[in-house]
Amino acid sequence: MDLASRSDETPPASPDAGSGTGSGTPERPARRRGPELEAALLDAAWAELSESGYDGFTFERVAERAGTSRPVLYRRWPDKPALVKAALARGFWRDAVEVPDTGTLRGDVLEGLRRANAARAPIIPLMSVLVGSYYLDTGTTFAELRAEFVRDRRPMMETFVARALERGELTAPPPARVVALPFDLYRQHLLLNFAPLAESDILGIVDELFLPLVGLADLPTA
DSSP states (O other): OOGGGOOOOOOOOOTTTTTOOTTSOOOOOOOOOHHHHHHHHHHHHHHHHHHHHHHHOOHHHHHHHHTSOHHHHHTTOOSHHHHHHHHHHHHHHTTOOOOOOOSSHHHHHHHHHHHHHHHHGGGHHHHHHHHHHHHHHHOOOHHHHHHHHTTTSOOHHHHHHHHHHHHTSOSSOOOHHHHHHHHHHHHHHHHHHSSOOOHHHHHIIIIIIIHHHTTOTTSOOO
16 A cells, blocks of 8 residues: 555644634644655654664554554554664665765765765664664574665665766776775774774775776876
8 A cells, every 4th residue: 555645643632622722623733644654653763773772672662752653653564673674774874875976986986985984984883783683583684684775776886987987987897896895895894893984994995995906096196
């Protein structure tokens, strides 16, 4: 069923309901529907998951935080793992990184890493703990979750490489593993250190590893 056509949330009664207003008509809070309702539910679920952790996460608490009822949640997510996965996806994309366009491959990769570093590094420790608990309960790894979260989105590095090919910076597409390398190293650093990369790390990934692998080792780095 299309979520946009649902009207399954009954708003809580107004404190003044039944007492009337100057016009004799009691005020009612606006009924949330479709995407608006689902966004509010997922925001509440992510907030509850962040605050209470996996073990303390319950439908009751999410419903209370969202100002709704448990049946509204169960109609969308049948059990705790399903709602937690949706909440993790919400947290993953809360600070989505805008894809930069600097005019060069080097500039794009550097700026993409800088933006991801600023936006994602602060939530990695929390996300790691939550995903670890989710794995213990479901057997689903972070790699599997991430693949599902990004399946409808083009990886940033693919966009950068496609632009470089169009501009003539690259004459042939690099191997997929090489294309993925900068952000694979970025994620490895975050997961191992729970800390953002230093600017020297970002420059090293791009200038010492990625560019030589794609045949652009002699580019000026100033």
